[in-house]
Amino acid sequence: MKWNQTHALVTGGTRGIGRALVDLLVAKGAAVTATGRTLASVEQARQDCPAAHWIVYDQSDANQRAGLVEKIQGKGINLLIHNAGVQQLHDFTQSEVLQFNTELETAINFTGPVELTKSMLPHLRHQANARLVFVTSGLALAPKRSSPVYCANKAGLRSFAKSLRAQLRHAQWPIEVTEALPPLVDTDMTQGRGRGKITPQAAASQIVRGIESGKDEIYVGASALLRVISRISPSLAEAIMIKR
Ligand SMILES: NC(=O)c1ccc[n+]([C@@H]2O[C@H](COP(=O)([O-])OP(=O)(O)OC[C@H]3O[C@@H](n4cnc5c(N)ncnc54)[C@H](OP(=O)(O)O)[C@@H]3O)[C@@H](O)[C@H]2O)c1
Numbered sequence: 001m002k003w004n005q006t007h008a009l010v011t012g013g014t015r016g017i018g019r020a021l022v023d024l025l026v027a028k029g030a031a032v033t034a035t036g037r038t039l040a041s042v043e044q045a046r047q048d049c050p051a052a053h054w055i056v057y058d059q060s061d062a063n064q065r066a067g068l069v070e071k072i073q074g075k076g077i078n079l080l081i082h083n084a085g086v087q088q089l090h091d092f093t094q095s096e097v098l099q100f101n102t103e104l105e106t107a108i109n110f111t112g113p114v115e116l117t118k119s120m121l122p123h124l125r126h127q128a129n130a131r132l133v134f135v136t137s138g139l140a141l142a143p144k145r146s147s148p149v150y151c152a153n154k155a156g157l158r159s160f161a162k163s164l165r166a167q168l169r170h171a172q173w174p175i176e177v178t179e180a181l182p183p184l185v186d187t188d189m190t191q192g193r194g195r196g197k198i199t200p201q202a203a204a205s206q207i208v209r210g211i212e213s214g215k216d217e218i219y220v221g222a223s224a225l226l227r228v229i230s231r232i233s234p235s236l237a238e239a240i241m242i243k244r
Pocket of ligand 1: 184
């Protein structure tokens, strides 16, 4: 990956892992376009990181997806990092579950990146060193009890990335597909819960190293151990994770 010949689009770049990715890619000399959901977060990010080009983009909204594709036409994006995501904690045995919008969660975590990929492929096909990166989760390997829809979304996105990679290779389209599986990272998403979190900067640096070495799958931090356990004993991996 030649960073000075890379123009990255990072969704969910205003905070957390996405923001750390934006900072690192800018420092490496890449051109970076990044998105956030709200105008307020995008304006703040624009102030904090003026080297990146910032766009407001709600991944759950089909019109905004089309608008994003229009706005980045002709910019020569050759690295698309699908990072934006949300996690709702909900218990289907409790009546409060009725208040959660599981369709919205799925639109942000799964349908959004799939649809944006569909729109971007004709463009990426003609770029040098084109790569799609899907930020899934260690939870794509084994789900936890407290966020069933999120875990299903991430497992679904992992499966999508695998099939897409195979289709692109079969068709000999010159676009690589990478999946990055972070462990628990210290961001707003995990505020007030979990132990042993790594920093967003540590997660971003492992993801960027994985991209540099052209990996299909990047097991970040403790996700690497979870992967080993899940290969030796899928039921043990599930037993460890499901209690969370
Ligand atoms: N944190 C973890 O432990 C962990 C572990 C494994 C995987 N991941 C995955 O890593 C990715 C980043 O997570 P994070 O912890 O860094 O999250 P975060 O700190 O909560 O930041 C979420 C980012 O996504 C954007 N976003 C939220 N809703 C959106 C929507 N509807 N449309 C477009 N963008 C939206 C936010 O924009 P605004 O600032 O405008 O709201 C923000 O930039 C996610 O895909 C997450 O599932 C996280």
